[in-house]
Amino acid sequence: MFDNNMKDVESEKKKLILNRDLVHEKLGATPKTEKVNDAVFEWLKECEKLIEEEENLKSEQEILDYDCSLAWIQWLLCADHKMRNRRYRQMLERLKAQNSKCEFEPFSTIIPPLEYFSSEDFVPFESIKEASDRLLAALEDSNCSRIGLYGKRGSGKTKLVKAVGAKTKSLNIFDEVAFATVSQNQDVRRIQDEIADSLNLTFTKNTTAGRAKTISSELKGKDRVLVILDDVQARIELEDIIGIPGDDTKGFKVLLTTRRQRECALMDCKEEFSLGPLSNDEAWTLLKKHSGIGDGSSPDILNVAHQVALECEGLPGTIKEVGSSLKGKHVKEWKASLDNLRHSMARWQIFISFRGEDTRFSFTGFLYEALLREGFKIFMDDGGGLDTGDKISPSLINAIEASRLSIVVLSENYASSSWCLEELAKILECKEKKNQIVWPIFYKVDPSHIRHLRNGYGKAMTEHENVFGNEPTRLQKWKSALFEVAGMSGKPYETNNGVSYFDVAM
Structure with a gap:
């Protein structure tokens, strides 16, 4: 009886090894688009455990059968013949049970998209x-x-x-x-x-x-x-x-x-x-999804909507925001949104006007880098935002007109540059005519000194009057621009000396 149990265990183990190998083959052939049933991995893990236990049981028996002179080991390891027989019967039942579980339904399932x-x-x-x-x-x-x-x-x-x-x-x-x-x-x-x-x-x-x-x-x-x-x-x-x-x-x-x-x-x-932008067709599909428009919408809305989709530059976040805001809206709102997009998606979103010698390598440089990290398109007239080969003067005018926001960094020597004053006058003209946003930054200067041309700003304007005395209209344009920008609201800015100025109107 004992020998028969040993033979049956060995036979069942070989059957389990065969089933294990078949499952491994099926596992290797499963496409990556499918997820294998967790029960498969648990079954394989149990297989390895059982095979190892059977090998250990077999090794014990081989030691006992090796030499009759080792009878004392036989007595230590398995003094009772019935105990050994029971262990083999238990192993046989476990192997049979494991072999009966080698079929899985389902073996794998298709992974969702x-x-x-x-x-x-x-x-x-x-x-x-x-x-x-x-x-x-x-x-x-x-x-x-x-x-x-x-x-x-x-x-x-x-x-x-x-x-x-x-x-x-x-x-x-x-x-x-x-x-x-x-x-x-x-x-x-x-x-x-x-x-x-x-x-x-x-x-x-x-x-x-x-x-x-x-x-x-x-x-x-x-x-x-x-x-x-x-x-x-x-x-x-x-x-x-x-x-x-x-x-x-x-x-x-x-x-x-x-x-x-x-x-x-x-x-x-x-x-x-x-991760690049969506294609034009993809952008159009997404806009329709969020705005609720379709083939049955009015031709006027569909015509404007196509242009809106293009102006969103293939950015899903922008398309979702714009589309959702226009859901159920009249063509008038669609056109207004299109105008805003064309303005906000301009070549330059932000124009920075500053006096290079004062802040290029300090405040303005840090501001430029911070805005870049936020993904803004920025123009700086020192060449930081210019394309190779651009001429300063025409690029400057175009950049100001094409920008959605102008940031004016008013530092101690800002007014000493006639170029900066021309920039400022153009920026305020765009604010009036194109509703452009202007944020002045009063960098370590008192706005009242700018508004009333005191201290450095007064000296700078006196020098300009000596040079441009025959151009009173131009001089008045600069003075008016400084007066206007200094009157814009700001918030306190503390210097290292504890002197309170105004920083930025944001």
Whole structure:
């Protein structure tokens, strides 16, 4: 009886190995568009456990049968013959039960399309699907630990990476996905909190460094984790400051979004992908979805709507905002929106007027970089926003007229430049005739000194009168411009000396 049980166990084990190999073959043939039933992996895991136990049981018996001189070992390992027989019967029953479970219904299920994992307003256009496929391929690449996705503000980066992150869990690429928004101010504690919330992690230490160690330890202790960092606008030290491990951590990856490719390089991304604008047809489809218009709408509205779709520059965020605001509106509102779009989507969204020697490498330089990070198109008359080969004078006039907003940085020596005064006069002309927005920044100057031509502004105007004394109209235009801009509201600005001026009317 005992020998028969041994033979039956061996036969059933071979059958289990055959079934296991068949399941592995089927697993390898399953397309990536399908998700394998979790029960399959549990069954395979149990198979390996049973096979190992049977091998151990067999080894024990071989030792006992090796030499009769080892009778004392036989007595120690299995003194009771009935006990050995019972162990083999139990193993036989377990092997039979495992073999009976080798069929799975279903073995796999089709993974839903990307939009299934997205918010309600996500539309999976072909251009977005292409970006999604490339991201998924990079996330599956074991040699690619850090991936960057860059594109304009409103291009749909955030929605895409959230959808891709959810899909990676369904594809069994990652067990957990954490998400955090970085943004310009890089609030470290908020970023740490968002990552901790995603991982159901509780901090036991309150210091930033202590929290970083907790996150690092948690992530290193997991097998497959994806951390998504949204809206990265400058380099940030992930490991030392946030607690996100380096590239040498197995099974761990970082996916980040940014508005410019430069940040991808600064963050040492191994792969960089661009999310471009929608095609004209895709933009039109999305606008119809959010505005509620269709083939049955009036021809006048459809005609204007086509132009509106084009002016949105293929940016899903802009299209959604504009379309939703025009839902159920008359053609008059559509035309007004079109005019606003043409104005706001101008070649230059912001024109900066400033005195180079005062602020080019300090305040204005920092302002320019900050606005660039926010995705604005900016013109600076020192060449910072000019195309190669542009002439200063015509480019200057065109840039002011084509801008939606003008920022005037009024510093100590601003009025000493006749060129700056011409800029200011043109800016205020556009404010009057084209309803252009003007934001004055009173940089370490008292607005009353500008308005009443005192101190440096008075001296500058006296010098201009000596040079342009035969052009009274021009001089009066400059004085009127300074008087007007100085009367615009602002907010207190404190210098290092504690003197209160006005900073910016925002």
